Amino acid sequence: MHVQRDWDLTYDVDDVLRSQAADPAAIRVRHPRLVDISQHALDVGRTLVDPAVLIRTVPVESSRHNRVTLEGGAVLTGPLITEHLGGAESVAVMLCTIGGALGDRATVEIADSVILGLALDAVGSAAVHSLNAAACNQVEREAAAAGLQTSLPLSPGMEGWGVDPGQIEVFAMIDPERVGVVLSPGLEMRPLKSLTSVIGIGADIATKGAICDYCALRDTCRHKMVGQHGEQDHSQ
16 A cells, blocks of 8 residues: 655646536636636645545455455445456555645635635546546556556446445545545545545456446536546546
């Protein structure tokens, strides 16, 4: 298990607008002031982002009956898990967070300007999705360099792997305090701008479908088919 903090994140004002459930092209025509506010929020927010990724790679012991058992007795359960991780030799378990400073600033700003506060919150969403994508892509590159394949990145809350038990299973395998994240009794991560993912790694893994196919927001999400491999969770 290790923590990586040196990340080059890529996200722009269009990503901030999409994180507010807006169509960037339409907003630029109809509400240019919102673009200016989002750009200002982006400029401020970038100085408050503190990216960190906790990664643990665990060998797989067995896979059967909607249950993947990992070395040491940890388990991942659900139909989505066995569909995508059933042929994995190991699983990369990741916790991505941008820290709490940006969220705290957004909360303060909302008291004076709801629009700016929400735009800052959207910067946090764009940043954590970019971080998660970068981390997933790094796992994929490292696997490819070793002659291995990777599954789709899976996150608790996707269809076939609920937040309960998914989040509990992931947190049982890592030490989230190393990146300053805690899981509430209601299974909400703090800081809020945090994401968890698991990726199967092996010599013969067939990637099935696309991430958006397993997201409950696939019919309405502005992020659909935008961005990199790992941008799969849009609940933040």
